[in-house]
Amino acid sequence: MVLSQHLTGSPTEAIVHLHKYHENVKKVKKHLHQTWLMAVVKTNAYGHGVVQISKEAVKAGADRLGVSSVAEGVLLRKEGIRIPIQILGAIPGTLADDAVAYDLIGSISTKEQALAFSKAAVRHRKWGHVHLKIDTGLHRFGVPPEEAHDFLEECRGLPNLYWEGVYTHFSHADDGDWQRTESQYEKFLQTIQALEEKGWAFPVRHAGGSTIMLERQDMYLDMVRPGISLFGYPPAARQRSILDLEPVMEVKTRILQLHDLSAQTSIGYGGSYTCPSRRKIAVVPVGHGDGYARSLSNRGQMIVRGQRAGIVGTISLDQTFLDVTDISGVCEGDEVILIGRQHEEQITAYEVAEWMDSITDEALASLKERIPRVYSDMDTGKENWK
Numbered sequence: 001m002v003l004s005q006h007l008t009g010s011p012t013e014a015i016v017h018l019h020k021y022h023e024n025v026k027k028v029k030k031h032l033h034q035t036w037l038m039a040v041v042k043t044n045a046y047g048h049g050v051v052q053i054s055k056e057a058v059k060a061g062a063d064r065l066g067v068s069s070v071a072e073g074v075l076l077r078k079e080g081i082r083i084p085i086q087i088l089g090a091i092p093g094t095l096a097d098d099a100v101a102y103d104l105i106g107s108i109s110t111k112e113q114a115l116a117f118s119k120a121a122v123r124h125r126k127w128g129h130v131h132l133k134i135d136t137g138l139h140r141f142g143v144p145p146e147e148a149h150d151f152l153e154e155c156r157g158l159p160n161l162y163w164e165g166v167y168t169h170f171s172h173a174d175d176g177d178w179q180r181t182e183s184q185y186e187k188f189l190q191t192i193q194a195l196e197e198k199g200w201a202f203p204v205r206h207a208g209g210s211t212i213m214l215e216r217q218d219m220y221l222d223m224v225r226p227g228i229s230l231f232g233y234p235p236a237a238r239q240r241s242i243l244d245l246e247p248v249m250e251v252k253t254r255i256l257q258l259h260d261l262s263a264q265t266s267i268g269y270g271g272s273y274t275c276p277s278r279r280k281i282a283v284v285p286v287g288h289g290d291g292y293a294r295s296l297s298n299r300g301q302m303i304v305r306g307q308r309a310g311i312v313g314t315i316s317l318d319q320t321f322l323d324v325t326d327i328s329g330v331c332e333g334d335e336v337i338l339i340g341r342q343h344e345e346q347i348t349a350y351e352v353a354e355w356m357d358s359i360t361d362e363a364l365a366s367l368k369e370r371i372p373r374v375y376s377d378m379d380t381g382k383e384n385w386k
């Protein structure tokens, strides 16, 4: 269990608006018409909490769930989730048993994986459901297209494997490199066709994540696998107006202490910031130990009393300094927004990611579990500590 504020004494919390996730899933479902939706909830649902988010995805009509590890899949089954769950990462042979026991769909890229899944399926007297992963250019997992047929022939003798699907994952879709993406898609289609001609048919074919879901209906095939966009963050700036998806998570804390510092005082470890004049500096109890990146030192901003305040000095494990000189009436105990809205001001994870020189996936998924997640459901007015 994650310690809540009452136990840790820290006012830092992440509020996860489940109804916003629900609405995002529904908007995406509508946009997809008949195409299946695999809601990707890997990496603890990009930091939002895999159990609560997955339950909401099911309620909102997701057809399947995509996770990165067997452990996440097992957790979801133990929480009573019944819809198909696919492991998108490579499954170590030792975990094939759990994958089969908990009816998780495997992604197969190597003979060893196929063998382990088959053995586990025989042991459990079940069909092991698997998807063949084709590597069309990402070079992370997958069988090269030209080897796919030989690979399957080598696997032909393996008992209790049901090859339900085939998929690939593009390397340059988010960057809008359509030439490369189209060529990877073509390669994928040609591979499927060649396999079909040789008697290998796959009922579920899929290729795209958020970018394809938003921009390329022509590449949907049977299913799409959006992740980050369901949390309100389409991966590319050009996509932000397409579906009006709303950020799901807010991160807040409170001012712990205020200091009035005179000119030339340097603050924090290494004194990376020196007050150019008399400044009012706030200490807020969140730091890189919470997953709030150290690279935000002297760069990022937070919102206090509806105004932006700049981060000054080096962020430490548990504390960050804010320059609140220009915020009138500022007090110890004031609410501070790291991600979210207050009055007219808003900071999104896009902005935080930009300051970090990163992407929203990292800005969100890095937030540690020591920041308690509070699940809020506006429809019922309930907030649940977890």
Ligand SMILES: *Cc1c(COP(=O)(O)O)cnc(C)c1O
Binding pocket: 040, 042, 088, 169, 208, 209, 210, 211, 225, 226, 227, 228, 229, 235
């Ligand atoms: C992470 C992932 C996705 C989801 O990607 P988003 O860009 O977050 O939508 C889809 N498919 C695979 C194989 C992934 O690893």
